[in-house]
Amino acid sequence: MKFKALGTLISAIFLSSLISKVYGGVAKGDFYQVKVYHYKTASQFNSLQHYLKDAYLPALHRNGIKHAGVFNTMHNDTVDRRIYVFIPFKNLNDIELLDAKLSKDAKYKADAKDYLDAPHDTAPYSRLEVILLKAFAGMPQPAVPALSAPKSGRIYELRSYESATEKYHINKVSMFNEGDEIGIFSRLGFNAVFYGSVISGHNMPNLMYMTAFANKDERDKHWNEFIVDAAWKTLSAKPEYKNNVSHIDITFLQAAEYSDF
Structure with a gap:
């Protein structure tokens, strides 16, 4: 298992290095694990919430991670129910050091005992997937949304933009950075939590980003303003950015009350 983890880490480092070289230099910024x-x-939902709230996030905080996010799919999503955990x-x-630290954290092991020792026939989840991302240069660290609305009413929107090839993916990332699509979202008050290029995941090549709104009506209002924004119209009409997105997935999420984001 140790060699497998090391191999995964080396592969991720190689991919990140390759992306940085293509962009023209070492890309500064955080790495994100989702x-x-x-x-x-x-x-299962209750078991996961207990583990994340009472064991995992407190352990992350003790081990130097100031902010981590926990987000649930909306209650009306009965097809594929998911909990997303976002860690910068x-x-x-x-990432590898965190696992080593947790293995030596006595309080974590005590608080997480039900999760860690769950029997095979009452597992706390059906499957677990892990996505690794590199932060965009235009927003190298995540941000806690500047929202006063209670978390119970907020809408978090997670988007995944797939591209036909690596070249088109890099072009779309450039559209966010050099083209300043990030700046348009910021000016219009989208409250971005993060932007990142996926360097290990199952829908590659793709990027992911998350925005936050006080409620569903505010979300719709912001996107309507974005669509007619003059700067966006100019940017999206540029021929160099044509055909750089082949598929979009949109997931609406709610933050857990104990989430840091």
């Missing part, structure tokens, strides 16, 4: 817990039952890291090595 854990996606798929579950089917209310019991300063470098790739910190």
Whole structure:
């Protein structure tokens, strides 16, 4: 298992290095790990919430991660129920170091005992997938949304933009950075949590980003303003950015009350 983890880490480092070279230099910014817990039952949901709230996030905080996010799919999503855990890291090595730290954290092991020792026939989740991202140069660190609305009413929108090839993916990332699509979102008050290029995941080549709104009406209002924004119209009409997105997935999420984001 140790060699497998090391191999995964080396592969991710190689991919990140390759992306940085293509962009023309070492890309500064955080790395993001997104854990996606798929579950089917209310019991699994409750087990995961207990683990994340009372064991995992407190352990992350003790081990130097100031902010981590926990987001649930909307209650009307009965097809694929998921919990997303968003964790920022300063470098790739910190990801492997975290697992080592948790293995020596006595309080974490005690608080997480039900999760860690769950029997095979009452597992707390159906499947777990892990996505690794590199932050965009235009927003190298995540941001806690500047929203006063209670988390129970907020809407978090997670988007994944797939591209036909790596070249088109890099072009779309450039559209966010050099083209300043990030700046348009910022000016219009989209409250971005993060932007990142996926360097290990199952829908590559793709990028992902998350924005936050006080409620569903505010979300719709902001997107309507974005569509007719003059700067966006000019940017999206540029021939150099044509055909750089082949598929878009949109997931609406709610933050857990204990989430840092």
